[in-house]
Amino acid sequence: MKVAILLYPGTWSERDFAHAFTLLDIEHEIVWHADADLHGFDAAIVPGGFSYGDHLRAGAIAKLSPATRELQRAAAEGMPILGSCNGFQILCEAGLLPGALVRNTHLEFRCDWVHMRVESDATPFTRGLGGELLRMPIAHGEGCWVADDETLARVESAGQVALRYVDERGAATLEANPNGSTANIAGLRNEAGNVLGLMPHPERCIEDLLGGTDGRRMLELLREPVSV
Amino acid sequence: MPDFTATIHVRPKGEVRDPQGEAVAGALRALGFEVADVRTGKEIVVRFSAADEAAAREAARTMGDQLLANPVIEDYTIELGAPASA
Numbered sequence: 210m211k212v213a214i215l216l217y218p219g220t221w222s223e224r225d226f227a228h229a230f231t232l233l234d235i236e237h238e239i240v241w242h243a244d245a246d247l248h249g250f251d252a253a254i255v256p257g258g259f260s261y262g263d264h265l266r267a268g269a270i271a272k273l274s275p276a277t278r279e280l281q282r283a284a285a286e287g288m289p290i291l292g293s294c295n296g297f298q299i300l301c302e303a304g305l306l307p308g309a310l311v312r313n314t315h316l317e318f319r320c321d322w323v324h325m326r327v328e329s330d331a332t333p334f335t336r337g338l339g340g341e342l343l344r345m346p347i348a349h350g351e352g353c354w355v356a357d358d359e360t361l362a363r364v365e366s367a368g369q370v371a372l373r374y375v376d377e378r379g380a381a382t383l384e385a386n387p388n389g390s391t392a393n394i395a396g397l398r399n400e401a402g403n404v405l406g407l408m409p410h411p412e413r414c415i416e417d418l419l420g421g422t423d424g425r426r427m428l429e430l431l432r433e434p435v436s437v
Numbered sequence: 438m439p440d441f442t443a444t445i446h447v448r449p450k451g452e453v454r455d456p457q458g459e460a461v462a463g464a465l466r467a468l469g470f471e472v473a474d475v476r477t478g479k480e481i482v483v484r485f486s487a488a489d490e491a492a493a494r495e496a497a498r499t500m501g502d503q504l505l506a507n508p509v510i511e512d513y514t515i516e517l518g519a520p521a522s523a
Contacts, residue, residue: 217522266507302507309509311449342452355453355510389454 210431211401212237213250215280215296217271221258222293225412232415233429245276247283252333252431255263255280257294257348257410267351268298269308277303289333289431290404294349296339297396297406301354306397306406307364308356314389322421324389325395326379329371331402334337336410342379343372343423345409352388352408354397361391372407438486439520447506447513449480451452467499493517 212230216223216239223239230237238250249254261270271277277299284305286288292300300306313319323345330339356364364370372395376385381393388408396407411424449455455476455492462475483500497515506513 265505269504269507301509309507311453311510312456314454316456316460357452357509389456 210251210433212250212431213240213245213247213253214238214247215240215242215253215255215276217242217258217260217274217276217299219259219261219263219315220256220295222256222410222412223258225410226254226256229412229415229424229428232242233425233432234430235428241312242271242276244275245274247279247288250283250288251357252289252291253280253283255290255296255299256412260295260299263295264423266302267295268300268302271295271299272302276362280305284399284401284404288403288404291334292404292406293410293412294347294352294408298410299387300404300406305404306396306399307360307369308354308391310351310408311353311355312351313349313353313387318348319352319387320348321346321387323347323395324334324375324377324379324385325372325407325409326375326381327371328369328373329398329402331368332371332398332405333403334405335371336430338426341426342375342377343426344414344421345411345423346413346421347380347387347409349388349408352390354394356391364397366390367400369398369400370394370396371398371405372409438488441485441487441490441493441520442518443483443485443493444516444518445481445497445501445505445513446478446516447481447511448476449500449510450512453510456523463492490517490520
């Protein structure tokens with residue numbers, strides 16, 4: 210298993226992912242977006258940050274990168290692809306995931322810990338975790354997922370909602386939703402299941418020192434290659 | 438080729454919440470205005486060359502579709518200025 214960690218101008222979480230994969234003993238390489246060639250890799254990470262300064266819209270300029278075409282090709286071939294935070298925004302802008310991420314409804318940048326329930330285990334990053342509660346950090350100002358009613362109904366019925374914000378007891382309440390996201394959606398997968406986007410940061414909770422280890426439960430699943 | 442100026446107005450679709458607009462509405466009410474609703478958006482002014490007005494409009498449309506607006510959440514309109522060096 211060799212993981213590509215994409216780096217755009219303004220990405221800030223690539224080293225956190227590299228650190229996580231080092232701890233997990235998973236081979237990885239940080240790959241500059243403009244030279245992205247995912248041949249020879251078994252999985253790809255689109256990390257968080259502020260690619261291109263979030264100018265115009267979060268992820269809007271990054272989607273024009275050559276890396277997008279590479280991600281589309283690899284996604285179609287079933288490669289596990291994880292986008293976190295700005296990576297989730299890029300995957301939505303690039304059309305690899307449905308809907309869009311907009312300003313948090315309360316307009317605040319939210320830096321906090323959240324709980325999520327794993328709603329779909331049909332992804333390489335949530336296998337065997339169905340129904341589990343995960344606690345992870347968030348740090349974003351534009352994490353409110355929106356889509357038209359038809360898209361929302363489609364992703365719900367197809368089981369594409371992979372992660373939902375819940376409280377500590379597992380209830381998807383208004384209070385548990387940190388950004389106003391539609392239906393408390395924290396993470397979405399594509400139809401095939403190999404592409405997952407989420408606003409929280411699994412790479413930032415992989416050792417006790419960081420206040421939590423639930424991110425490890427997702428990232429360590431990459432140790433065993435899977436075909437979806 | 439003549440120069441054109443395209444002013445592209447981007448705004449959130451009607452059904453998409455505009456929290457920035459809501460905050461501005463609250464602030465305007467605090468100033469004493471009886472404001473019913475505020476919607477915010479962006480104005481993007483692009484100066485470029487094109488063969489003629491039809492080509493300029495086509496180019497501005499493509500800019501809007503491919504980058505300047507996200508059709509999932511935003512609508513946009515184009516105002517095309519007359520060529521500067523006609």
